[in-house]
Amino acid sequence: MQATPGAIADEPVLELSGVYQHVKGQMALSDIALSVPRGEWLLVTGPNGAGKTLLARLLLGLDRPSAGRIQLLGRALDGLEGDALKRLRADVGGVLQGGSLLESATVLDNLLLPLRDEPLSRSAMARAARLVMTLLNLDGLENQVPRALSLGQRRLVELARALIREPKILVWDGFSEGLDLPAMRETLGVLSNLSRNRGLTLVATDNRPDILGDEPHRIAVLARGRLLFTGTADELEDARDTNLALRAALAGTI
Numbered sequence: 234m235q236a237t238p239g240a241i242a243d244e245p246v247l248e249l250s251g252v253y254q255h256v257k258g259q260m261a262l263s264d265i266a267l268s269v270p271r272g273e274w275l276l277v278t279g280p281n282g283a284g285k286t287l288l289a290r291l292l293l294g295l296d297r298p299s300a301g302r303i304q305l306l307g308r309a310l311d312g313l314e315g316d317a318l319k320r321l322r323a324d325v326g327g328v329l330q331g332g333s334l335l336e337s338a339t340v341l342d343n344l345l346l347p348l349r350d351e352p353l354s355r356s357a358m359a360r361a362a363r364l365v366m367t368l369l370n371l372d373g374l375e376n377q378v379p380r381a382l383s384l385g386q387r388r389l390v391e392l393a394r395a396l397i398r399e400p401k402i403l404v405w406d407g408f409s410e411g412l413d414l415p416a417m418r419e420t421l422g423v424l425s426n427l428s429r430n431r432g433l434t435l436v437a438t439d440n441r442p443d444i445l446g447d448e449p450h451r452i453a454v455l456a457r458g459r460l461l462f463t464g465t466a467d468e469l470e471d472a473r474d475t476n477l478a479l480r481a482a483l484a485g486t487i
């Protein structure tokens with residue numbers, strides 16, 4: 234198991250303070266503060282339109298916040314450009330909602346995309362691809378094109394691509410998208426091993442607050458771009474009894 238929630242762990246590998254994001258004149262994220270220690274898991278949950286994808290994109294360095302500070306692995310994202318940003322991105326893998334596979338490329342070529350600028354031989358790249366494929370039970374699919382795959386397999390190929398550079402942080406937007414319960418359980422087992430053995434930190438987003446099951450994790454509840462709660466699943470259970478807005482957010486009625 235990865236470090237238990239609340240344990241005194243290493244320095245946070247991911248820290249946000251006072252983060253705001255405007256989208257088309259609307260305040261879509263307001264005053265977000267989060268801190269995740271190495272090897273821990275954070276689930277960001279909340280109803281449709283709460284701002285989960287916007288937050289995931291900020292963590293992946295795909296968008297810049299309108300205001301506030303984002304620190305990943307001790308480095309402030311806002312000051313980073315060019316090669317420094319590229320290096321940081323290598324340490325942060327992302328699985329985005331809605332899919333992002335190249336439809337005209339094979340599974341293998343999709344997996345190798347993040348390695349295209351690395352000074353690696355083709356055989357070293359193929360070895361790295363085989364490792365992640367085996368890890369995620371994708372063996373035998375390397376020459377398929379994405380449209381030949383089930384939605385679940387596509388998600389796992391996206392996960393494999395995110396893991397191929399052995400990132401220190403994985404940001405997974407829309408965790409349950411395309412995955413049935415057995416696939417989800419198996420994937421959680423793989424991620425749990427990576428957290429235990431390599432200190433992988435996970436930030437997952439999902440509309441469902443219970444999606445990470447019994448794996449130790451913290452939960453952040455977003456609604457209308459504001460963080461209503463951060464804590465453990467047990468603390469969330471207690472808080473929802475007395476907090477009307479939190480109950481509405483979890484029910485998707487806010």
Ligand SMILES: Nc1ncnc2c1ncn2[C@@H]1O[C@H](COP(=O)(O)OP(=O)(O)OP(=O)(O)O)[C@@H](O)[C@H]1O
Pocket residue numbers: 256257261279280281282283284285286287288330440
């Ligand atoms: N490109 C965009 N143009 C206009 N508004 C946007 C854009 N992207 C996001 N928004 C708005 O920002 C808010 C947050 O959107 P976001 O996609 O982050 O929510 P979410 O919590 O991920 O929702 P879902 O669970 O449906 O994926 C929503 O009101 C959304 O309409």
